[in-house]
Amino acid sequence: MNLKVFSILGILLLSSLSGCLSGDSNDEEVTLKILTYDINALSDELIGQFTNQTGIQVEFIRTDDAGGILDQMMLTQSAPLADLMIGLDNTYLPTAIENGLLMEHSASMDNFTSSSLEFYQGPLAIPFDEGDVCLNYDEDALAAANMTVPTSLWNLTEPEWNGKMAFPSPMTSSPGRAFLTATVDYFSHAPGNESGNMSQWWSSIADNNAIFTSGWTEAYETYYTGGYGIWSEGYLGGAYLTVSYCHSPGVEAFYSENYTHSTSLVLPRASFHQVEYAGIINGASEVEAANLFIEFLTSSEVNVNMPENNLMYSILEGTDLPETNGYRFHADDAIQSNAITQAMIEQSMDDWLAEWQEAVRTN
Amino acid sequence: MEFVANSRDVRLFQRSSNVVRTVAAVVFLVGSTVPFMYALARLELVTEWSAWEALIRFSSVDGAVQALQFTLLESLASSLLTVAFGLPIAWCLSRYQWRRIRLLRAMLAVPFVTPAIVASMGFLSLLRPDGVLAKCGIDLRLETGIIGWFADASGWANPGHFVALILAHAWFNLSLMIRFVEPMLASLDPAWEEQLSLLPAGQRRLTRIRTLWLPILGPAVLCAAALSFLFSFTSFALVKWLTPNNSNLESLMAEAGSSAGIIGYRVDSSELIYSTALVQFLILLLTLWLTAQFQKQYSQRLSLLSEVDVRKHHGTPPLAAKLTILAGGVFTLSPFISTLFSSFRIRQITDGATEHVWTLDGWRNAWSGDLSTMGAQEAMTHSLIYAVCTLIVALPLGWILASTIYHLEQSGWSKSSKGLDLMCMLPLAVSALMIGLGVLLGGLRWYPGMFDWFLLPVYPHVLLTVPFVVRVMLPAYHSLDPAFHEQCRMLNLSHIRSWYHGKLMFMRGHAVVAGSLTLAFSLGEFGASWLLVRSGSWDTLSIVIDQLMGRPKFDPLVNPTAMAAASMLMMLTFGLFVLAERFRPHDDRSGF
Numbered sequence: 001m002n003l004k005v006f007s008i009l010g011i012l013l014l015s016s017l018s019g020c021l022s023g024d025s026n027d028e029e030v031t032l033k034i035l036t037y038d039i040n041a042l043s044d045e046l047i048g049q050f051t052n053q054t055g056i057q058v059e060f061i062r063t064d065d066a067g068g069i070l071d072q073m074m075l076t077q078s079a080p081l082a083d084l085m086i087g088l089d090n091t092y093l094p095t096a097i098e099n100g101l102l103m104e105h106s107a108s109m110d111n112f113t114s115s116s117l118e119f120y121q122g123p124l125a126i127p128f129d130e131g132d133v134c135l136n137y138d139e140d141a142l143a144a145a146n147m148t149v150p151t152s153l154w155n156l157t158e159p160e161w162n163g164k165m166a167f168p169s170p171m172t173s174s175p176g177r178a179f180l181t182a183t184v185d186y187f188s189h190a191p192g193n194e195s196g197n198m199s200q201w202w203s204s205i206a207d208n209n210a211i212f213t214s215g216w217t218e219a220y221e222t223y224y225t226g227g228y229g230i231w232s233e234g235y236l237g238g239a240y241l242t243v244s245y246c247h248s249p250g251v252e253a254f255y256s257e258n259y260t261h262s263t264s265l266v267l268p269r270a271s272f273h274q275v276e277y278a279g280i281i282n283g284a285s286e287v288e289a290a291n292l293f294i295e296f297l298t299s300s301e302v303n304v305n306m307p308e309n310n311l312m313y314s315i316l317e318g319t320d321l322p323e324t325n326g327y328r329f330h331a332d333d334a335i336q337s338n339a340i341t342q343a344m345i346e347q348s349m350d351d352w353l354a355e356w357q358e359a360v361r362t363n
Numbered sequence: 364m365e366f367v368a369n370s371r372d373v374r375l376f377q378r379s380s381n382v383v384r385t386v387a388a389v390v391f392l393v394g395s396t397v398p399f400m401y402a403l404a405r406l407e408l409v410t411e412w413s414a415w416e417a418l419i420r421f422s423s424v425d426g427a428v429q430a431l432q433f434t435l436l437e438s439l440a441s442s443l444l445t446v447a448f449g450l451p452i453a454w455c456l457s458r459y460q461w462r463r464i465r466l467l468r469a470m471l472a473v474p475f476v477t478p479a480i481v482a483s484m485g486f487l488s489l490l491r492p493d494g495v496l497a498k499c500g501i502d503l504r505l506e507t508g509i510i511g512w513f514a515d516a517s518g519w520a521n522p523g524h525f526v527a528l529i530l531a532h533a534w535f536n537l538s539l540m541i542r543f544v545e546p547m548l549a550s551l552d553p554a555w556e557e558q559l560s561l562l563p564a565g566q567r568r569l570t571r572i573r574t575l576w577l578p579i580l581g582p583a584v585l586c587a588a589a590l591s592f593l594f595s596f597t598s599f600a601l602v603k604w605l606t607p608n609n610s611n612l613e614s615l616m617a618e619a620g621s622s623a624g625i626i627g628y629r630v631d632s633s634e635l636i637y638s639t640a641l642v643q644f645l646i647l648l649l650t651l652w653l654t655a656q657f658q659k660q661y662s663q664r665l666s667l668l669s670e671v672d673v674r675k676h677h678g679t680p681p682l683a684a685k686l687t688i689l690a691g692g693v694f695t696l697s698p699f700i701s702t703l704f705s706s707f708r709i710r711q712i713t714d715g716a717t718e719h720v721w722t723l724d725g726w727r728n729a730w731s732g733d734l735s736t737m738g739a740q741e742a743m744t745h746s747l748i749y750a751v752c753t754l755i756v757a758l759p760l761g762w763i764l765a766s767t768i769y770h771l772e773q774s775g776w777s778k779s780s781k782g783l784d785l786m787c788m789l790p791l792a793v794s795a796l797m798i799g800l801g802v803l804l805g806g807l808r809w810y811p812g813m814f815d816w817f818l819l820p821v822y823p824h825v826l827l828t829v830p831f832v833v834r835v836m837l838p839a840y841h842s843l844d845p846a847f848h849e850q851c852r853m854l855n856l857s858h859i860r861s862w863y864h865g866k867l868m869f870m871r872g873h874a875v876v877a878g879s880l881t882l883a884f885s886l887g888e889f890g891a892s893w894l895l896v897r898s899g900s901w902d903t904l905s906i907v908i909d910q911l912m913g914r915p916k917f918d919p920l921v922n923p924t925a926m927a928a929a930s931m932l933m934m935l936t937f938g939l940f941v942l943a944e945r946f947r948p949h950d951d952r953s954g955f
Binding site (some may be wrong): 038042043044046047060062063064068071075076079081151153172213217218220221222228229231233234235236237247252255256257309361 | 425491575628629705713732733734804910911915917
């Protein structure tokens with residue numbers, strides 16, 4: 001028995017040494033380091049394809065979400081650990097630009113949709129997917145509870161919605177931050193501003209026992225009654241409405257044989273057009289490889305598959321969601337998406353977050 | 364002449380041994396405290412608070428007081444539940460002749476080394492609305508039925524979630540009770556009980572408990588309870604998944620962790636981390652000190668009889684003991700079995716109707732890596748490589764540290780010995796997030812190239828596992844008879860051979876236990892993730908599970924794939940533990 005144990009340990013030791021040796025033999029290879037969150041699109045297969053085409057190895061440094069990418073870039077500003085970031089959205093991008101965290105790329109943006117370039121067209125970041133963040137609600141639950149579909153965000157502050165909403169926190173979640181930005185827009189214009197401002201609305205929402213979660217996953221998967229969460233371990237339910245994407249019901253249908261009882265609440269200015277970007281980190285050592293990866297990511301053969309691979313829209317002209325299983329049918333378009341600019345986010349995001357925190361805390 | 368040469372040789376050997384011990388102690392202490400100190404210094408710079416100010420301002424940090432209250436409450440309740448569940452099981456296990464006792468022990472001990480994320484998934488699948496518990500009317504998740512009635516009657520928000528959490532912590536820490544109590548009871552001379560029953564103090568159960576069992580079992584139970592408190596206090600994944608409406612200090616820090624330590628950016632995060640980490644550190648330091656006090660009393664009690672003789676005396680287990688062990692086994696294995704079942708179940712929707720079908724697709728996907736950065740086979744290889752590298756460093760380091768503590772104790776340096784013992788446990792008291800922050804900031808300042816090194820995650824793994832190696836090896840030194848080594852020297856054997864025959868041969872059982880524990884902890888540890896660096900090329904099985912669980916689960920295949928990967932890790936860990944049990948010495952009192 002002893003011999004067997006020592007043999008097993010010996011094999012393990014040898015395999016560890018072979019790992020060390022193989023690591024050394026790859027010294028001459030170019031390795032591109034990508035800072036990202038767990039983006040579904042960057043699958044093993046896709047990376048293999050890139051390596052086969054270019055001979056460049058890829059390594060990932062992962063954070064939990066877009067906010068984590070920005071935090072990591074800020075923290076390692078003096079000695080960046082990665083060459084390329086993938087996943088900052090337009091609510092975080094201005095902060096990255098303002099702090100000089102990105103450098104110019106050389107990729108072309110010729111065939112990009114106008115919506116993807118509306119927010120930022122400069123050389124420091126390039127869009128790779130997009131989608132509208134908006135409220136989703138459970139049609140069946142509303143019908144069963146005899147509730148009416150809201151026609152204004154103020155409806156959500158009424159007693160019938162007490163405790164029936166889940167919002168990801170804008171402090172820690174990028175869809176949460178996107179929706180906060182949407183509310184800034186909504187309450188800065190008619191019809192939202194007729195009886196108060198963003199801060200008052202959030203305060204009333206907190207007062208109406210809304211559930212606040214740290215991330216989108218908890219809000220959608222754990223609390224939302226209209227999504228796939230109802231089949232998941234850990235489901236709690238209780239929220240008939242949450243923040244997700246206008247096309248999330250389409251994604252639900254795509255994976256459930258054209259069935260969903262979730263739909264998006266498309267109110268004027270109550271959505272935020274989210275664009276996710278890739279950008280070369282200032283101080284990167286593999287700039288050429290980073291540019292090649294950006295070209296690969298935004299190439300039609302890769303980017304056209306964003307709806308299936310990353311559950312977001314492609315940023316290329318002439319593309320759309322697939323029709324399979326009602327993906328496109330159940331996906332809604334946002335009406336009059338926000339008019340928040342890069343400059344406004346750069347200037348005011350910290351204030352909005354502080355306002356939100358104060359509004360929620362006092363309740 | 365030969366005597367002079369020998370004594371010079373002995374002095375040289377002792378001097379070299381002292382050098383090795385000093386170097387090991389310094390390396391470990393520097394490695395475990397410098398990152399923490401560095402992180403504290405950075406947080407002081409960002410917040411412009413002194414450590415004292417950070418402590419005073421704790422109550423003004425958003426959510427901190429509530430988190431502290433919840434942490435203390437759940438840790439205390441978890442410790443009590445661990446004692447309530449563990450004591451009867453340890454009692455029954457220790458007193459009778461059981462067939463396949465090593466397998467039983469491994470089964471009851473394996474939760475302790477189960478990765479927290481796997482444990483969380485196991486409990487969640489056990490608690491799901493169509494699960495066994497809910498069908499029995501105990502719905503701890505949605506809190507319907509009797510739990511809902513209790514919540515309404517008591518006005519306590521989410522009692523079901525709280526019960527689920529402390530149950531999970533008791534499950535996790537059950538082996539602590541068994542490991543501390545079982546060796547004590549298994550070697551207790553049955554004559555003591557018989558003699559006591561003849562005395563007036565032994566006529567009543569209450570007086571028997573007070574006269575015999577409390578003094579004998581008290582320190583062991585307190586040791587296990589204190590460690591159970593410690594591990595429940597720092598629990599993160601179980602709190603996050605099982606009590607989503609509450610935060611403990613660890614989960615509160617994890618939420619704000621990534622934005623801490625950046626000058627002029629999100630200072631509120633730095634304030635939160637600074638205050639909370641210091642408060643947590645002080646409480647855990649106090650807990651470790653208490654544990655050390657209890658352990659001292661515990662280790663003073665000696666084995667009185669051979670375990671085999673005692674078991675023979677008590678004979679085969681009665682039905683009540685069998686039922687108790689069966690209940691313990693069911694409790695231990697249920698989350699694992701539930702996870703395994705979930706790995707074969709996939710939801711299917713046809714015309715709006717949902718059903719679950721049985722399939723191997725989850726296992727196929729986990730193996731091929733279609734939904735993650737790599738397949739389970741590759742990830743498992745990486746996990747094993749990290750585990751072996753951790754073993755190569757942590758086992759000798761922990762062994763040398765245990766030897767140093769023992770030698771200081773034997774040389775009359777009692778305070779230094781206690782101090783070093785406490786310092787070796789420090790990595791368990793310091794928030795992993797703080798060490799990660801310190802390593803990152805320090806590394807960036809002095810040697811950014813270190814983040815390119817694929818073996819970097821071994822560092823946190825070593826820090827985490829060395830305290831356990833020390834705890835396992837220290838009792839081995841205490842139970843070692845120095846006469847054996849002296850006799851080897853008298854036979855004029857070389858130092859190496861004397862050490863081999865006089866020490867190693869008596870400690871190899873403990874060493875194998877320490878080694879298997881190191882391997883198991885390393886396999887389940889997310890060490891690299893708290894270093895904020897995860898290399899895609901070197902993802903481990905734990906990280907692949909985490910990746911899969913973090914994915915939006917619109918695709919019905921994601922969940923069974925995650926469960927399949929978790930099942931693979933469980934089997935690997937269980938296999939290691941069964942292997943280790945074959946070598947566990949009967950007098951092992953490490954508690955692990």
